[in-house]
Amino acid sequence: MQIKSDNITWQQSAISKLDRQALNQHKSCVLWLTGLSGSGKSSIATELDRRFYSRKIRSYVLDGDNIRHGLNKNLGFSPEDRKENIRRIGEVSKLFVDAGLFTITAFISPYLEDREMVRHMFREGEFIEIYVSCPIEECEKRDPKGLYQKARNGEIKEFTGISSPYESPRNPELVIETDKLTINQSVDKIMQFLQEKKLI
Template sequence: MANSDIVWHETAVTKAEREKQNGHPGFVLWFTGLSGSGKSTLANAVDRYFYDRGYRSYVLDGDNIRHGLNQDLGFSAEDREENIRRISEVAHLFVDAGTIVSTAFISPYETDRAKARELLPEGRFIEVFVECPLETCEDRDPKGLYKKARSGEIPSFTGISAPYELPRNPEVTLRTGERTSEENVQDLIEKLAPLLQNE
């Protein structure tokens, strides 16, 4: 609940000024998908693409955020909701700074992703569904989490013992089970072209 005595402080440098200096608008690429689907890989690959071309960008990764800002949260439904709420607010601040921010989080609940979208102006929230079959994610299992979940060591694991609500109308769907990272990044950049050219 917001405190009525706290008001938003307008900054001396506006978002429009920052975007003009950066040469591109600020927006969020919200990568969502199962563990092991390739969210972080794609977010970092597109971030490298942006960096190499002089765009101002940054990646907010689920594991990295839980090392600091969200280290007090667990994996209950309530904590997952709070995890995404905090990330949504941080992403909003990045966009206000005229930065392209990629968020790589499972973010399993549709309502949480919708709330993140509502914080941003129309067209500044790009939901990227990283679609990958559960079997493929389990085969990859880069952190050994699926094995632990199947053995009961990790309760409430998304895709096994906790739900993942598929995005209904994502702006972009990238199929990592059948296309390479390079192909998916190229597809994503092509779909972002109108936004990136809106300078």
């Protein structure tokens, strides 16, 4: 996105990301959970955040619905608005990672192009795409918010998986199959990955 003014200059912080990571005694990155509505993204994000807290690892969850109550409340669900939604989340996530936090995002983020746009905002190894994979039939059975039924009834337009596409990740860092794993097992798998990568 083009900056609209030529009269702005990036203000360099006196404290670097490495300084903040040293203070926290752990690395920082974004854990980008993507998947269909009802796949378990928010549940995994919440439990992962709790697990981090218990280990004194600084983290924060950016959840799709919560963000649309504030920062992105002026955006709808058209492809253009979805793209802007994800761009803003990417920029916020970048700030949080710079602050030394593990940033956990739980967004459907249905388009490959948009997720790649965000990936390119980060340095190598700072963007970890986690595909929360679950068959749409199982997501519909769960339907925790009753959204699939509303979409089937035509009450919700441009609903991912029904009237709007979901493009599965091609090369995610991690795949979590929530039709086969519990929430705790899913989080265990993420924690193991982070330990193997020496991020925690």
